[in-house]
Amino acid sequence: MASSDEERGSGRLKRAFGGFVVVALVAGGGVAWQTGWAEQQWDDFRNGQSGVPADPAAVAPPPEVDVPDVVLPGAVAEPANGLGPLNPAALKQALGDLNDTDLGAHVLAAVGPLDGTGIAYEKAEGAVTAIPASTTKIVTSAVALFLLGGDKVFxxxxxxxxxxxxxxxxxxxxxxxxxxxxxxxxxxxxxxxxxxxxxxxxxxxxxxxxxxxxxxxxxxxxxxxxxxxxxxxxxxxxxxxxxxxxxxxxxxxxxxxxxxxxxxxxxxxxxxxxxxxxxxxxxxxxxxxxxxxxxxxxxxxxxxxxxxxxxTVAQIVQRLIEVSDNSAAEVLLRQIGVADQGAGSSAAGQAGVERVLAANGVKFGDSVLYDGSGLSRDNRLEPAVLIGVLRMAAADAHPELRPLLAALPVAGFTGSLANRMDRGPAAGRGRVRAKTGTLSNVSSLAGIAVDRDGNLMAFALMADRIKDPKETLAQTALDNAAASLGACSCGR
Structure with a gap:
């Protein structure tokens, strides 16, 4: 089957939100982390300010959902290993659901600080790459924003x-x-x-x-x-x-x-x-x-x-990521090819993707991509590639990539995550933003989370040998693991 997360979601959300949602993920000392794809919202968070959503894409949890406040920690010196304040032992404990046998024989995962360079938690079984499914769209969207700019129209x-x-x-x-x-x-x-x-x-x-x-x-x-x-x-x-x-x-x-x-x-x-x-x-x-x-x-x-x-490309990415639009992703891949290689083919688009990532320090390693949507079962990604792309999107040097982070569905509330992460730790709802990936026998999640201590982290969770009767259970196990990142106290 094709990526089954495309165009899924809940009309309940629109009725509850009226089109506007602000998820207060960080609220200590008047600081708020808000959804939405406006660059100002991200900068407000990074600079310790509050702001009002500037776009219809900005969306708040329904009144009946209690999203707990998080107090930002004081300044913490960055360790030489690039792990920031993250505690590898705490992450391992939080991600215990990744050991669920329903996930099959091949599970890969990586977690690291969004602002850091190191990997604080890694799970590797066998091959170092896995089928990414629709998490591929994170890569495509980031490169499209980088090359074309958010204001570009076709x-x-x-x-x-x-x-x-x-x-x-x-x-x-x-x-x-x-x-x-x-x-x-x-x-x-x-x-x-x-x-x-x-x-x-x-x-x-x-x-x-x-x-x-x-x-x-x-x-x-x-x-x-x-x-x-x-x-x-x-x-x-x-x-x-x-x-x-x-x-x-x-x-x-x-x-x-x-x-x-x-x-x-x-x-x-x-x-x-x-x-x-x-x-x-x-x-x-x-x-x-x-x-x-x-x-x-x-x-x-x-x-x-x-x-x-x-x-605009920023608006296309907002829609593409939120509902996992395969068609839009494939068109953007070809636009990448036109902009970077002078040819509007899928192969030219992939050449552009690899060139841009390499130029920005994201090592492709053994990874290989054949399309922009993740429909191809021949695609392979190392979790670290997804971490690298998310860090690139969060970097001060790349404000043009902010729409990607803000487009990521909010766990339990929006887009392809509207009806997910409802069985894991309740505190994780609203603290996790992620892109889903679903193919037959494949499930993946990649995105960002903020834990109870206010630590921002990037994560990628992948399983691509799930047995047919276990696909729903495997998806739940990944959801629970991701929700646990938001619910944990994973600082040192």
Whole structure:
């Protein structure tokens, strides 16, 4: 099965929060650690200040949930081993659930201070890498934010070539993962606390028709251009059943992430489906298209007609991480390839990922990734890679990566963790933010936690040899272990 954590969540949360949640993870001396993806919120926490959530993505536990206060410790000198104040023995005791036999024969884990360099707790059995599943999205999102910047948008455009007898209008895909077939109003998926405003291909068609008519043009030849992305549209390492049931072929031009208009799975030619919809709306708005829809690369000298823009990369990451959006992750991987390697292929994207991580001191070691979503069962990651990426996102040198940390679902409250971590220590709820990972026989969690002493830590927990009847029990064991990090007193 594909990543089953995609698009899961609880409508109960939206009703309880009204779209706004602030989780007070640290509240001693007027200090609050708040959810949300605004950079200011993270800086307020680091600087010992309080703040008001600046974005709809900022979300607070329901009134009935008591999230305990945590008093920040005084200044603690950093030990030479880079472990900060973390106590390895206390962490080992807290993570006793990782010894649960339901997790199978291969369990890897690592925990270290978010601001440090060392690993305070490590569990390794056999191979040093494991299948990461959707925790891969942490890596993809971090590199996308690093290379593209949080304010970057992707434009879907129309251009006109007047060189022929009849002008040729070309619809050019810009790799917008959320381009919609409907009006650009926020969606209402139950699992998301934040919905970015999506660009609409219908809006683009109407704007284009208006511009053409203003120029006296009522008839055009029509083509579409999806050449921004290259290479196989279907990742060769994916299980055959994933396409089109769980994900569409990845193209630079699609609507509704390639979903079939009749609601049955995905289409096999997303670019064609998008182009035909655009053509129909164009006709309804008074522009005649002659001949068949062509597939072409728009001439460089063509005149721009109109455009619509995607949400920002920061908003895409917010949504992608919170609901584990496979399609958006794969599009971002190709945008990484375009930005770093000059090619919009999955392979180019992975080359960009490895280059950026290496340049920032995150050692890939024996790890290997073949996609951006974690659908590939050939992916392998060392837990330390995930720790390194989370530390990179928290570093003062990389404020542009803050949206990644703030997008991580809050244990027991938001996104793919809305209905999880409810069986472990109650004090852990609200103190843990993590990305889930789920494939058949695979479960993983990676994120950040703050313990009772106010110690911030990064963690990665992975199990990839879970027996079929034990998958739910194994997921609970990982949840309990992660919750225990928030509930423990793991300082020295």
């Amino acid at each position: 434009k879907t455009t129309t251009v006109l070539d007047r060189s022929g007898t009849t002008p040729t209008l070309t619809l050019v895909g810009g790799g917008d993962p959320f381009l919609s077939s409907s009006a650009p109003e926020p969606a209402t998926a139950g699992s998301a606390t934040f919905e970015p405003k999506r660009a609409s291909i219908r809006t683009l068609a109407r704007l284009t028709a208006r511009a053409l008519k203003a120029d006296g043009i009522l008839s055009v030849q029509f083509a579409y251009d999806d050449s921004l992305f290259s290479g196989p549209a279907i990742n060769p390492t994916w299980e055959p059943g994933y396409v089109p049931d769980d994900i569409a072929p990845i193209t630079a031009l699609w609507v509704d992430q390639g979903r079939d208009p009749d609601g049955s799975g995905r289409v096999m030619a997303p670019s064609v489906t998008a182009a035909e919809l655009f053509r129909k709306v164009l006709a309804r708005n008074g522009i005649k298209t002659t001949g068949r829809t062509g597939h072409a690369v728009a001439p460089a000298a063509a005149t721009p007609v109109s455009s619509v823009s995607s949400p």
